[in-house]
Amino acid sequence: MKTFNIAAVAAIVLSAASAYAADVSFEVVDANADSLVSFEELSAVNTDVTEEAFIAADADKDGQLNAEEFKALMS
Numbered sequence: 001m002k003t004f005n006i007a008a009v010a011a012i013v014l015s016a017a018s019a020y021a022a023d024v025s026f027e028v029v030d031a032n033a034d035s036l037v038s039f040e041e042l043s044a045v046n047t048d049v050t051e052e053a054f055i056a057a058d059a060d061k062d063g064q065l066n067a068e069e070f071k072a073l074m075s
């Protein structure tokens with residue numbers, strides 16, 4: 001009789017990936033590397049930011065955040 005304890009293996013893998021950095025850099029958030037962060041890109045890494053906050057942070061109203069606008073939002 002063979003026993004495969006898949007749950008135990010999964011628990012080990014998940015605990016190894018538990019470290020999470022709340023601070024994310026602009027380069028990491030900018031998934032398509034166009035030097036602008038869209039709301040979709042931001043919400044993929046930070047679900048705490050609302051669309052309202054994103055729009056408020058978009059100082060030049062081009063619909064995306066540049067590095068400066070992003071820094072202001074995250075600080």
Ligand SMILES: [Ca+2]
Pocket residue numbers: 030031032033034035036037038041
């Ligand atoms: Ca982008």
Ligand SMILES: [Ca+2]
Pocket residue numbers: 058059060061062063064065066069
């Ligand atoms: Ca902008």
